[in-house]
Amino acid sequence: MKHDQVIELLPWFLNGTLAADEQHSIEAHLEHCEECGRQLSEFRALSDAAAELSDETPEEPEGLFARVLADIDGLEAEARAPTAATATSSGLLTRALRGLEAWWEPLTRPTRLALATQSVALIATLGLLVTLWSPTGSLQTLSGPEGVAMSDQAHLIVGFHDGVAELELRELLVELDGQIVHGPSSIGLYTIELSFPRREQARLAALIAALRERSELLRFVEPAR
Amino acid sequence: MARSSKTTEASLVERTAKGDRDAFEQLYNIYRKRLFGYLFRVVGDATGAEDLAHEVLLEIWKSAGRFEGRSKVSTWIFGIAHNKALAALRKRRPMVDLDDSPEIADGRESVERAMELGEMKTLFRQYLTSLSADHREVVELAFLQGLSYADCAEILDCPVATVKTRVFYAKQQLKNMASGYGA
Numbered sequence: 472m473k474h475d476q477v478i479e480l481l482p483w484f485l486n487g488t489l490a491a492d493e494q495h496s497i498e499a500h501l502e503h504c505e506e507c508g509r510q511l512s513e514f515r516a517l518s519d520a521a522a523e524l525s526d527e528t529p530e531e532p533e534g535l536f537a538r539v540l541a542d543i544d545g546l547e548a549e550a551r552a553p554t555a556a557t558a559t560s561s562g563l564l565t566r567a568l569r570g571l572e573a574w575w576e577p578l579t580r581p582t583r584l585a586l587a588t589q590s591v592a593l594i595a596t597l598g599l600l601v602t603l604w605s606p607t608g609s610l611q612t613l614s615g616p617e618g619v620a621m622s623d624q625a626h627l628i629v630g631f632h633d634g635v636a637e638l639e640l641r642e643l644l645v646e647l648d649g650q651i652v653h654g655p656s657s658i659g660l661y662t663i664e665l666s667f668p669r670r671e672q673a674r675l676a677a678l679i680a681a682l683r684e685r686s687e688l689l690r691f692v693e694p695a696r
Numbered sequence: 697m698a699r700s701s702k703t704t705e706a707s708l709v710e711r712t713a714k715g716d717r718d719a720f721e722q723l724y725n726i727y728r729k730r731l732f733g734y735l736f737r738v739v740g741d742a743t744g745a746e747d748l749a750h751e752v753l754l755e756i757w758k759s760a761g762r763f764e765g766r767s768k769v770s771t772w773i774f775g776i777a778h779n780k781a782l783a784a785l786r787k788r789r790p791m792v793d794l795d796d797s798p799e800i801a802d803g804r805e806s807v808e809r810a811m812e813l814g815e816m817k818t819l820f821r822q823y824l825t826s827l828s829a830d831h832r833e834v835v836e837l838a839f840l841q842g843l844s845y846a847d848c849a850e851i852l853d854c855p856v857a858t859v860k861t862r863v864f865y866a867k868q869q870l871k872n873m874a875s876g877y878g879a
Contacts, residue, residue, distance in 0.1 A: 479860040480845075488844035513816065517867050518839040520820035524737070525840050531732035532746050536724055539753040540717065546758075 472496040477507050481514050549680065625665040625675045626652070629682070630691030639688060647678070662695055705769035713760035720757060727773055730841060734774065737840075738781045738833050740825065748784055752777045767850055774841065775851045778833065785829050819874035826873060831866035838863055 472480075472493070477500045483489050484497045501507055627649070631640060644650060647665060654661030667674055675694055682692045705726065711719030731752060736745035755776050763772055824832065837848045849856045 479864065482838045482860075482863045483845050486838060486842045488842065488847075513867055513871070514863075516817040517820050517835065517870065520817045520824055521835050521839045523817075523821050524824055525733055528733045528736050529742050531728050531749060532742070535732075535746060535749060536721065536728075536753070539750055539757070542750075542754055543717075543757055 472500060474500070474504065474507065477501075477504070478510050481507070481511050482518075485511070485514055485518055550684070622664065623669050625667055625669045625671060626695035627663045627665060627675075627679070627682075628660050628691070628693045628695045629663060629689055630660045631688065632690050635688055643688070660691060706763075706765050709756075709760050709763045709769055709772075712757065713763070720760075723756070723769075724753065727770075731773065731777060734777055734836055734841065735781055737836050738829060739784060744784060748777070748780050751780050755780070768847065770841070770843070771847045771850050774837065774843075775853075778851050778853075781829075781833075816871075816874070820870045823870050823873040827866055827869060831862060831869060834859060834862040835866050 477497050480489060480493060480497060484494065489497070497507075501511065627647075629643075644663070647663060649663040649665045651661050652664045665675070665678075669675075679692055679694060682689055705723065708719045708723045708726075712723060732745055732749050735748045735752070736742060739745055739748065752773070756773065759776075763769075767775075824835070827835070834848060834852065837843045837851060838845075843851070845856050845859050848859045852859060
């Protein structure tokens with residue numbers, strides 16, 4: 472081992488974390504190198520000084536862990552809230568998903584692929600039709616799709632990550648008990664009409680919070696106003 | 697023995713990921729002193745260290761499920777602590793990377809003549825808190841946490857060569873301060 476390499480490794484020679492071969496090489500080098508012996512003494516002085524300073528470190532404050540647990544309680548309560556809000560639809564949802572699975576599972580792989588491709592094409596065509604149908608050519612904002620009559624139902628604007636399968640998109644629609652009423656927009660956003668009225672703001676907020684947790688699927692979730 | 701301790705800590709993280717608060721508390725008890733001491737010495741004040749310890753613990757709870765066991769639990773925890781401390785220090789003041797700073801004068805000659813090693817330790821201790829956060833942190837990880845250079849590099853998210861240089865420069869900086877050359 473070269474002289475410079477030995478100097479670089481001295482701190483770890485001191486803390487005893489070097490591999491055995493490195494440790495032995497340094498021991499051998501130290502036997503005849505005065506400079507490295509001096510460097511080792513200096514690193515030892517640094518190590519001792521740091522250790523003395525650490526003795527002056529105050530104890531961690533009392534109640535820290537309890538405060539962290541209280542925060543965790545808060546986080547878990549937030550996570551549970553949307554479950555309650557969507558409880559009504561979840562039974563229906565599970566049944567619908569099971570039905571979909573029962574229908575989907577027996578299909579052969581080529582048939583699934585063909586169906587998925589056709590569905591994607593159909594959704595894209597519908598999206599294009601809705602876009603072309605728009606009476607105005609103005610810039611679309613995230614506050615809601617222009618040119619589409621918004622009913623009194625609650626609406627969401629969502630964006631999926633690239634590569635999300637069409638089946639996942641359909642599953643989400645079943646889960647939300649919603650339907651796409653607009654999209655994809657030029658930036659790939661969909662407007663989804665939900666099964667409950669717009670006035671149920673708390674329910675909508677809880678649903679949005681739950682959807683934002685699903686960051687593996689969705690890159691954007693906002694209410695449509 | 698070391699392997700057994702590693703396995704135990706990894707299983708505590710695994711249980712924490714499943715929402716087991718007893719396991720989380722055991723993990724906290726293993727690291728509480730080291731973690732708070734590390735944060736205190738890096739950011740330099742107890743209130744800041746307390747806030748950061750709170751953030752680190754919450755992050756451990758939230759991200760335990762993403763711990764894959766490829767690194768040691770200590771490396772993972774100090775990696776989280778390092779990132780939180782770095783973010784806090786960046787908010788306080790612009791970071792200066794002293795690895796890129798002008799050449800540090802080597803005060804060896806005068807210091808060696810002027811100080812016995814006992815004196816050197818006392819002077820080092822006096823000036824340690826004046827080191828940059830980068831240098832304090834690497835001294836902390838190598839000498840107080842007793843981590844390998846590979847673990848230090850993983851925590852600091854920098855090449856091993858940088859870690860080695862940084863410890864050496866920390867010592868040089870202290871020598872220069874002690875001999876009146878440094879800031």
